[in-house]
Amino acid sequence: MSRPQPRKLIIIKKRQISPHMLRVTLGGDEISTIPEDQESGYVKLIFPNGEEKPLMRTYTIRHQRPTEIDVDFVLHEDSGPASSWAQNSKVGDSILIGGPGSKRMIHMPSDWYLLASDMTGLPALSVNLEQLPDSAIGYAVIEIINEKDKQPLNHPKGIEIFWLENDSPGEKPDALLNQIKRLDWLEGSVGIWAACEFSSMKNLRRFFKQEKHLDRQQMYISSYWKQGINEDQHKVEKSKDAELNEI
Structure with a gap:
């Protein structure tokens, strides 16, 4: 099957979700080219x-409705082309959108x-929380820039939420891991879903594989960015990492 051609979507509205996260709602005549359930x-x-090749930046569909989608942008001082566009754009502006790509959901049932x-993985984590069964138990550990970046999340009552503050994203690669090590490891099979900075991801992966001896089929673990480099360079690093068969 051929990939769908990029389509032009229009900014319908913008909303500040928290000090460091901005939600942009996209719609327009071509929104129908995005399949349902994305x-x-x-x-x-x-x-x-x-004259160079266009820049492409990857973002998650946070919400989807029949005539629009929400895309959440993390805002920071060193803004890249996507977050700069999100901050400076206006309702009525357009953007070319490729995809959508595949969804990565937590292993169920567990x-x-x-x-x-x-915060880069929070939109996708939020969707995963919403789609867990009501009877689900476990934990969600989320690193945010400051306390005001906490968001209301829809989740089963049996999922306990832990918020970690880190005002220097990417500079504390052990933060998520250290919190996870403090949790009570529950009985039975566990479904793992994690998305974060590259070094943080590697620390989590090593822990789950070497200390908890989890099977790769139980886990989705991905890096969404790497400190100090842009997305194009990060893509190269991810490919090198995958070749080592560490995933």
Whole structure:
């Protein structure tokens, strides 16, 4: 099957979710080209780059409704092309969107669940929480920039939420792991879902594989970015990492 061609979507509205997260709602005549049931799937935002190849940046579909989708952007001082566009754009502006790509959901059914992310993974983690069965038990560990970045999350009552503050994202690669080590490891099979910075991801992966001896089929663990490099360079690093068969 051929990939769908990029389509032009229009900004319908913008809303500040927290000090460091901005929600952009996209719609327009071509929104119908995005199939149903794509929440937590990714899209590619395409930006002109002069005579060079266009820049593409990957973002999660946080919500999907019949005529619009929400995309959440983490805001920080060193804004890349996507977050800069999100901050500076206006209602009525357009953007080329590629995809959507595949969804990455937590392994179900499991006896219990453990989800972890920083703010880049929070949109996809939120969708996973919402789609867990009401009877689900476990934990979600979420790294945010400051306390005001906490969001209301829909989740089963048996999932306990832990918020970690880190005002220097990417500079404390053990933060998520250290919190997870403090949790009571529950009985039975666990479904793992984690998305965060590259070094943090590797620490989590090593812990789950070497200390908890989990099977790769129980886990989705991915890096969404790497400190100090852009998405194009991060993609190269991810490919090298995958070749080592550590996933």
